[in-house]
Amino acid sequence: MFVDKAKVYVKGGDGGDGLVAFRREKYVPEGGPAGGDGGDGGDVIFRVDEGLRTLVDFRYQKHFKADRGEKGRNKSQHGANAEDLIVRVPPGTVVVDDDTQEILVDLTHHEQEVVIAKGGRGGRGNTRFATPNNPAPSIAENGEEGQERWVVLELKVMADIGLVGFPSVGKSTLLSVVSGARPKIGAYHFTTLTPNLGVVDVGDGRSFVMADLPGLIEGAHEGVGLGHEFLRHVERTRVIMHVVDMAATEGRDPFDDWVKINEELKLYNAKLEERPQIIAANKMDMPEAEEHLEAFKRKLAEKGRDIPIYPISAYAKTGVQELMYKIADLLETIPETPQVEELPEVTERKVYRLETSEEEDFTIRRDNDVFVVDSPSIEKLIKRTNFSTHESVMRFARILRKKGVDKALRSRGAQDGQTIRIGDFEFEFVEQE
Incomplete structure (x- = not known):
């Protein structure tokens, strides 16, 4: 099961109440105040765990509340602070405030963490309110309430290679051939409704992660079809691999398919046009595939685009191993820095205060x-x-x-x-x- 979006409630722990207490000692008949402060409530912290790949756990648990701090103690002892609540999320998780739609953080690196809901401060005990005019006050504060909010988690698949292409061009078949992934495969549109990840072992000690992403259609950048649910994941891939049905088994022109997909990517995010690309000319074992490939190369040259094209047949497994070697070579020349969501200039948590006195x-x-x-x-x-x-x-x-x-x-x-x-x-x- 792949879940790439979830809405959860988080609440920091409330602070512990301060205590009203006085010294009661045998030889101190008029003992002063001795009430301690309450402990601070725990924070809710999101921490990246590279062992996670989906948000499926958040389908079954949607509420996360940290513990409250202990109450203050007598003898001016401070109540214990509560432990922070650590919530593990997969790399590639973007956290969005559900009320303001503000992007709070983009979590990409293992062990990266951020406080999503701050715990409340503990209340002050009566020791803190003693003054020369009132040396024995009966005043103590309640603990502060912890911060609470609803947040939306969006997972953008972080893969080295992202397979893009129209439905039924053979992306799932290719992934199943080169990795241990077993995606559902069928001869009908939109077989792949969610991304499938596979680790490709090239065989020479090198490996990389390949993602079979849901098929595109025209208007995807506007949310048509799987739309944004698909395009969200393309942003995180280091290399985009277009899988093209070079045999035109669906009756479409292969070059026109490639042009339309590039247009959808550019309209969704202009920076995707600059992402390294390769083209896998699939179904080369079918009739007329060679003629279509020559026409494809000619039209690509006419547009002045220099993109590597690799003829393969995922079904017959021809040309696939050579393609994997080329991909591994290409990845060695590309930085591993993940594509991070553009955040506002001020990324620290904002504290809003009234401007009046x-x-x-x-x-x-x-x-x-x-x-x-x-x-x-x-x-x-x-x-x-x-x-x-x-x-x-x-x-x-x-x-x-x-x-x-x-x-x-x-x-x-x-x-x-x-x-x-x-x-x-x-x-x-x-x-x-």
């Missing part, structure tokens, strides 16, 4: 009789505030006053007893003396 990073609107305060920073503060203690509630109220929320609500007509909503949190507005 700390005192003005909120807006107020009316929802019938409820005043709604919209502010990402205040919503984050609410999630980290432990409202079970009076001191934590008063600290939250002081921060709102400092930000100017109370003053702004009064100017918008908020009166004592009216409901104020911030995110999912509602409370009554109380005039402060």
Whole structure:
């Protein structure tokens, strides 16, 4: 089974809560605060494993959640950080944010890894809130929530040789002859619906990976037929090998086939026109193949293209071994650097912040009789505030006053007893003396 696209949910672990605790020692009657910080939540990390070749595992597991950090401990001990969650992906995987369609990373090298969902920070214990005015605070923070997102994984086959050509020209037959791959073969269009990979042992100590890619039709660059599902994989091959039915068994002109396929490749990605190419003139054991080959060479010369042509018969296995030697020689002259997805100039993870000052990073609107305060920073503060203690509630109220929320609500007509909503949190507005 070959799966080359998957959508998964990832979530970093939440941070552990900070602890409210005090020293309780025999000879220290008025011990100070001793609550430790919570541990950080684990990250979700994608790591390349060259032993994987498909995304089939993501068909059965679509949710990946890292563990949360431990709560803070007494005696000012820090809670343990959670272990990161390592998710193995095959080389050639492109990770796309499902909401923004932004390409997050292009994973190509073995052991390459990237943090896809960052774990939350641990909350601070009450030791961190001690001041000269309040030497024994009962304040501790909740852990921060881990980052979460849906991402789409797209696998682009990474092969040395990519076989391209119209349906039923003999690509699958050629791959089965030169490698241990056993693709489904039949005399009808679109036999190959997914890429097949095979390792070719040339016999002189050299080997390479060959991919039989689904057949092309006109309009593929616009998504017609298998369209983009096919063209995605061509981008990663080091050499493009056109397999041409030189006997014209389907009634098409061999040279016209070659021209149409090149046009589809160029329209999808102009850089594919610069990729090294070779032509395998297949079915040379059939009648009229020699005449078609001569005409093909003449038309190719008229276009000024100098592309090597190798007459073969995959079915009769003639000329195939010589072609494999030529391919191995060609690959030795081409760098092994994979074709990497073009990413924006800034590839680091972006952190979006409001450009306004700390005192003005909120807006107020009316929802019938409820005043709604919209502010990402205040919503984050609410999630980290432990409202079970009076001191934590008063600290939250002081921060709102400092930000100017109370003053702004009064100017918008908020009166004592009216409901104020911030995110999912509602409370009554109380005039402060």
